[in-house]
Amino acid sequence: MTTPNREAPKGPAAGGPPRTGPGAWMAGPSLEKPSNFTESGKRLLRSLRPERALIVIGLLLTTVSVALTVAGPKILGNATDLIFNGAISSKLPEGADKEQVVEGLRERGDGDFADMVSSMDVVPGEGIDFGAVGRVLLIALAIYLAASLLAVFQGRVTTKVVQRAMYRLRAQVQAKLSRLPLSYFDRQQRGEVLSRVTNDIDNLSQSMQQTLSMAANSLLTIVGVLAMMLWISPLLALVALVTVPLSMIVAAKIGGRSKPQFIQQWASTGKLNAHIEEMYTGHTLVSVFGRRDEAAETFTEQNDKLYQASFKAQFISGLIQPAMMFIGNVNYVLVAVIGGLRVANGSLSLGDVQAFIQYSRQFTQPLSQLASMANLVQSGVASAERVFGLLDAEEQRPDLEEPATLEHVEGRVAFERVNFSYKEDEPLIEDLSLTVEPGQTVAIVGPTGAGKTTLVNLLMRFYELNGGRITLDGVDIARMSRADLRSRTGMVLQDAWLFGGTIADNIAYGNAGATRERVLEAAKATQVDPFVRTLPDGYDTVLDEEGGTVSAGEKQLITIARAFLAEPAILILDEATSSVDTRTEVLIQRAMRSLRQGRTSFVIAHRLSTIRDADLILVMEGGSIVEQGTHDELIEANGAYQRLYAAQFAEAVTT
Template sequence: MTAQAPERRPQPRFGPGARMMAGPTEKAHDFRGTIRRVLQLLQPERALLIVILVLGTASVALTVTGPKILGHATDVIFSGIIGGSLPAGITKEQAVAGLRARGQDTFADMVSSMNVVPGHGIDFTELAHVLAWVLVIYLLAAGLGIAQFRLTTIVVQRSASRLRERIEAKLSRLPLSYFDGQPRGEILSRATNDTDNIAQTLQQTMSQLITSVLTVVAVLVMMFLISPVLALIALVTVPVSVVVTATIGKRSQPQFIKQWASTGKLNGHIEEMYGGHTLVKVFGRQDEAAETFDQHNDALFNSSFRAQFISGTIQPAMMFISNINYVLVAVVGGLKVASGSISLGDVQAFIQYSRQFSQPLTQVAGMASLVQSGAASAERVFELLDAPEQSPEPAEPARPDQVRGRVAFEDVSFRYTEDRPLIENLTLTVEPGQTVAIVGPTGAGKTTLVNLIMRFYEVTGGRIMLDGVDIAQMSREELRSNIGMVLQDAWLFGGTIAENIAYGSQGATREQVEAAAAAAHVDRVAHTLPDGYDTVLDEEGATVSAGEKQLITIARAFLSEPAILILDEATSSVDTRTEVLIQRAMNSLREGRTSFVIAHRLSTIRDASLILVMENGRIVEQGTHESLLAEGGAYARLYSAQFTAAATDVD
């Protein structure tokens, strides 16, 4: 595309799409649907997800085996202590009978259930073997866990990368009206902050969630194998945990939605104030800007505080429930050890399992705030991805046999909103090589007219023809590749001067770039800089002046050699001498090309082939400079008023 990409300036209050600003942040949100769409982002990584699940299962299985083996180590120690306290040279049965004879029935029941040898102490050899197995098991579990986390990171970052690509592609398909109706900082916040928050949420929850679910299942199985009674006691607290988590989650979710909506508004305000910081200082609006910042900042503080505080109460509540569960298990388990129905090592293992059982539940509950925050961000991103797009390209795009630059408006109508017509029944034919100047008061529809030619907006009635082909039947890329555009607001990107000039002409040689620069008088600018054409400009073009930025954009149009030129007061930022030089260069550039010139200074369009005078979206007069002055109509009044004002300024 050779046309210069116009800068999208936000119009949060007055743009034609301003009604779009009232986003859906206040309506009910589909939490489940949003989570389902987030999970769909992971579908291309199904193979890795299976591997992650296998690694997680193996790691959890090994981890869950550890307490049972450690329980055996406790039994070895406890049996050694009890055996060492019994007389040597007798059997366990004799020791139990002696204890019962002395009335120590509870102790006798416990000894009978243990693997003790009277007179023998702790078997340290067996204990060392048990502890060695535990060490190996935990090392393997840790290694598998690290591998699982690494693969999870790969899956999440790939998914986040694809999401960013979708956002970038979506932004290129959105109509100009969307950008007119959204603050630029709000769009940037959705594309960056919200996307990063989704990735962070997936990163911190996906691996942990898999591990937590597997741990709950595995631990539950081990608990029932050890003691069904204790397992049922441990399960009593699960419904309570679910109710607490769901109740708190419902209260915190709206606050997270407000938090990220406030973040977008704050970013939009900061971006707007930073982009226009010079004007803010010139007009002394620092205090007002700071006051607005404080309002947005306070709103963000309040919503963030409520969201974090409410969701933060989940963890202490779950810890309280977990402690109640621990007390119940410890009391009942102690009674069962005393009765000899379960070993001390099994009770110790069960207590560890009860902790392992409640810990994942606590972790999942603790993740609720993170998931809710990520879901709120995901909703904002999906709102962007679901925004109505510009009309699709035709299945079989048409194209003129030869682009000569004949442009015809046939009964064209356009309106930004259905109830406010702007251009009505416009009919106009511009022959190849003609220069058409468009003049009129602000809001008359001058820029809208050229936006329709570029298909930045689609006509609501009639059609625009390019060399006999309806531009609606052409691909936008094909159409815009034949149009060069220079705007009043110069747009530069971070790169060298040469790269900025060659932006619209892929494959242009250095000689062609310098020739275009010379035609637009950029060479004298480049020669004053240390690195010449290789001088690096930042995105704001702060290295060069406003007039020099305009020269660079004009050189960009020179290099593209389009069939149609659109000039929106392209020389407004240059001095009088440079303007004369550029006008001469423009005259040679316009030879054989159709040109549309939006002019505010009428002295610059005297040589135009046709001058259109627009008022309220209608062409009220058309003709040459001399003929329109002779008519004494709207153009004559504009011309007279302009030069009267100029004379008054001089006086």
């Protein structure tokens, strides 16, 4: 093939599926399945199965890192105890026994201070042991450094897990796009599909990157910190746990309200991208027909919907963080007050209370992180659902496991009682039979919507038949692989398609292994060479996707040269000369005659003057062949063809 499936006809005007125009496109029914966050979330997790080994390594690194981080406050608490005990001991009489000091304090009526001193590890008069404090601080520094290094390695592992998963997902989407039937793209906006392939996968990647690392770290931190809190003081741990149910309720309530907004946000993003893509590619026509204001209004409407959905999603989910912060501060106050009382009566050391306050902060922080992850999770799963919707779309019928092959194609094509319809209740082609001999040129003419382009699309297996069969050299094309069938076919469409690259690359697209000499031969044979040589960079002139550096007629010539270079057994020309002037058309017709030599050719034409030399002309109306024969035979028959020809001749005379 020389052109992608995207160039197939659009809408009933070309015998294609019904479409309703740009305005109704935007308001058309969505092809997305109903939202199912639970199932989409599970499916997303299942996509990580191939990375089980790396996930286990990441969890081990996270576990050790969290364990070291959790141990830090307790060790710092020991340093605080050494300083506090030394400060208290410096105020006690040197040389006295600790028990004697405590008894003395009780005799003076200072029982609270006596209780505190009795619970402390002090040597009266000794003071602060700065050497011991320094050693403890060095241990804490080493622990925190090790925890940080492990966290770095864990982040690297998580990044590899996520990016590998996204790599596979992109590959699945690309493979899926190649298996989707043309009818899928006829019903979907191109910008909407592109949004799923790019924006949604990128958003999913970012969401997974942040949530996977944060979720594991937060959950392990909660477990580790809770264990340390229970070890230090079950009473204070109970106080800290009182706020957990409240935190969970708040997060669930807020997350539940933000979920539908995230779904709407990404649906609106796809619609807005689709509108922008349509307006950008059709900018000239929008301007010519004075629809710029209307396009701007549609953009404003879609942009407003996206703004509203994004604002609500982000604002509602953003309420989680301040709510959790407030609950955490309440917990901090309760722990500080009760902990101070426990230190005063000697039940806890100052270092333990300090460590517990740090743990209470560490305990509420991961809870806040888990709660604030709701917006990331909601957004990521919403994008995943849209991507999965694409992956779950109905595919074209797969090729046979052992498809039929043709070593040499002569080009005999037969339509045997073919039936086809885009809608079940609206048949387009019924009981059509036709035989084309090798090397024949068959022209297909008829009014708009007669099914001309549909006929060649069925030959290319862009659509599957509802009944009957089409054979190539006696082999049912349904038994051949699509790639094999299309590799034998060259196609030039009315809408010239060029990709970003040089003119030489665009011509060579029809034959990847073609040499520069063969590219030049094809260009000369199809009248491309004269205008290319006038360009500063010649065949190395770089074209953008719209081919803006060459005219519409010159773009068509390049696509014809592409088909020439492909040397197909079957040639399909769908109004291939419609974009060129009369002089160029004459030159192209000469080139076409040599191009069609020895090849079975199907020519769809509106200009009947271009197909007078065809071996067979088919006149189609309403999906049926109403007349067939040569030009002279059909003129003599004085039927539908003669009326079409006379109408064009009369139009040419009046103009």
